[in-house]
Amino acid sequence: GAVVSQHPSRVICKSGTSVKIECRSLDFQATTMFWYRQFPKQSLMLMATSNEGSKATYEQGVEKDKFLINHASLTLSTLTVTSAHPEDSSFYICSARDRWLLAFFGQGTRLTVV
Amino acid sequence: QQQVKQSPQSLIVQKGGIPIINCAYENTAFDYFPWYQQFPGKGPALLIAIRPDVSEKKEGRFTISFNKSAKQFSLHIMDSQPGDSATYFCAARSGAGSYQLTFGKGTKLSVIP
Numbered sequence: 697g698a699v700v701s702q703h704p705s706r707v708i709c710k711s712g713t714s715v716k717i718e719c720r721s722l723d724f725q726a727t728t729m730f731w732y733r734q735f736p737k738q739s740l741m742l743m744a745t746s747n748e749g750s751k752a753t754y755e756q757g758v759e760k761d762k763f764l765i766n767h768a769s770l771t772l773s774t775l776t777v778t779s780a781h782p783e784d785s786s787f788y789i790c791s792a793r794d795r796w797l798l799a800f801f802g803q804g805t806r807l808t809v810v
Numbered sequence: 811q812q813q814v815k816q817s818p819q820s821l822i823v824q825k826g827g828i829p830i831i832n833c834a835y836e837n838t839a840f841d842y843f844p845w846y847q848q849f850p851g852k853g854p855a856l857l858i859a860i861r862p863d864v865s866e867k868k869e870g871r872f873t874i875s876f877n878k879s880a881k882q883f884s885l886h887i888m889d890s891q892p893g894d895s896a897t898y899f900c901a902a903r904s905g906a907g908s909y910q911l912t913f914g915k916g917t918k919l920s921v922i923p
Contacts, residue, residue: 787851
């Protein structure tokens with residue numbers, strides 16, 4: 697299957713700082729990428745849909761000014777958690793969709809805000 | 811409103827057993843039904859998927875059964891192994907727009923030796 701690389705896998709940051717998470721499709725072009733958040737022992741919660749060259753579409757309840765998404769190329773999307781607080785600590789996962797509309801997931805990023 | 815209902819929440823089977831995980835959906839506009847396997851601290855990995863015009867699909871030890879009229883589908887794992895211990899998510903893809911996935915709540919499978 698297609699490979700989606702997500703970095704970093706783990707990050708610890710201080711409260712009030714910003715953290716950037718990268719999601720790359722390594723062997724295919726992805727016009728659409730998705731960002732999810734997953735709480736312990738729960739399912740994936742869609743945060744936003746990112747389309748290359750246009751603004752992301754955020755799900756209801758997700759603060760677009762806190763979770764900045766940029767999809768500047770067909771192989772890279774980034775999620776920046778701005779002014780992070782402890783309640784933003786979570787497991788963030790990206791997904792990239794290939795031309796056959798199949799979704800492949802990154803390895804996830806464990807964010808801990810202290 | 812949960813659009814994909816998954817059961818059971820957890821499942822324990824002995825090695826060699828056949829765990830079965832069930833999912834039901836409501837939206838007839840879904841056009842693709844994948845199953846994902848997730849290990850702790852990792853992202854979900856696509857395991858097997860089926861389209862609604864097919865009643866069964868088998869890949870290795872994994873089989874999906876699909877009942878379009880009942881709007882239900884299930885995952886069977888043959889000859890389960892301890893290495894299959896993971897959380898399994900069913901999903902359904904919308905057939906238009908962003909083709910986003912709607913996930914079930916997951917089933918934690920434990921295969922004991």
